[in-house]
Amino acid sequence: MTGTGQGTVRAPGRTVTGWSGDADYFAFPEHSEYRPELVVDVLRGRRAGVVFRGMVAREVCAELAARFWDSPHRERRSTEAPSYHLGAYHYHKTTEHYLDESARVAAALDQVLDLPGDPLTAFYGGLAEQLAREGVEVRPARHHGRTASRGLLRSWHGDGRYALDPHEDRSQCTEPGQADFEIQRVTGHEVCALNICLENGDGGRLLVWNIQPDDACKRRMGLHHTGSPYPTRTLDGIECRWIDVRPGDVYVFNGSHVHAVEPNTDPGSRRTSLAGIFGFIDDATVVSWT
Template identity: 70%
Template sequence: MTTQSEQPAMVTPPTTTAASDDGVTPVTGWQGSSDYFALREYRAYDPHAVVDVLRGRVAGVIFRGMVPQETCQELATRFWASTHRKRRGVEAPGYYLGTYHYHKPTLTYLHESEEVAAGLDAVLDGLPADPLTAFYGGLADVLQREGVTVRLAEHDGRQACRALLRSWHGQGEYALAPHDDRSQCTEPQQADFEIQRVAEREVAALNICLENGGGGRLAYWNIQPDDESKRRLGLHYTGSPYPLASLSGIEMKWVDVNAGDVYVFNGAHVHAVEPNTDPALRRTTLAGMLGFRDDTTVISWT
């Protein structure tokens, strides 16, 4: 498939709308045109398509069946067997291996990244078909021709976590509540961390689906909330959770996700994850975030 035009998508201006019936004012912000707001599907990995997301030409892309089923099964088995796996939550607990930068001081995140490195290596290394190497290696090869380097985010010589394995089990309307990923990249406790430079451009979310039962779709709204909306809702540095009433009337797409699919989308848009229709089934992903730090560097973190 061919890559998209170098020209950015035309945008529709945000509109001011009245409060919903329960008194919540709808979110306002940037909305993309119909050409932009899509998760374009590919039958094979095309790193050029990822560049389109990183450069803001399209909302997202999904590579169907990119990861072999045996690799998905092996990674999922290793994740659930790992003694380094941690639990999050009580009533509907989730589980993860790795660490996430969300709402933490820079040094705390980097220290945790170092602590979990060995546990991650035990799960991710030695695979016959390593999806992370395939994804980032292909992206690096393509961007190298443009003079762009792809690497882990760094601070004072210390590196960010390379990936996050996770399985969220929320059983409300969404397993993972509506949120955006750009807001957390403006956390004041991380003002010294280079990922905040990505927030000035496009913050992309990478998800590699390892297992998914019934349901588990991605919900994706055509809105990048503005600062006024975030401050009004108290989400300026967290980006989570957006009340469903605040998203009323905003275009939303459901995206089916299957084991082996790899999808990358602009995380500045509000998005959420549908719970599995069968609570006994699991939705497990290998995830990360990435974006242009400057014109010549793409960095990744968790």
């Protein structure tokens, strides 16, 4: 159980069971400037999430989005979570497979991100400076001298009720094929999701439910190594936050909570973001991956 310690554990039934935080915990305060100390609150389980409105300049967002869509290295993902992407997903792969993909796309990703005001560098740099005061190192996840992808550019194009179905990020960190990868040690801490919005039309909101599914629930639903998808009916009656997302916004939240992405209501618009995952693997180390 994580969070403030003042939440509740739901009884078994037809709904998702697990831990829910209190009102102070399940809040998503908004700020107009980057404050990495608030990201640390999410990392340490004191708050569910935080939003930094307009942290990235609109012209930087527009340039990154244009470079992403123009990149010949952009790929299409048609399984699990349909999307266009540039970068590597660790989901449901062996450690070697993920690191091979990370190495293969590194140069193309660096080329897209190589501009003044790179928001990924600004975010992790600020977080590293903040945590250095506590003797904590922030770095990409690594394995035998190889490193995880530094970021993931993606645009969801699912056309159902959700562009990205309800899921949580903790279960995928238990993938048996990655048992030798240090990111599996993050499951004893908070698994944090970083999203930097580059473009979005009408809709495209983030949904976060106030529930961190327990192991019994995950096994009952057959999601203990994937965390996806949680049927919508199993989330009925659970508190949910809908967070509007605009270009330039940076939002960080505890990915152990079930969350989803709403599709755009304008067929001609796109929801594109720069993303990553990060968390403590021990008291002195935070690692990031994708």
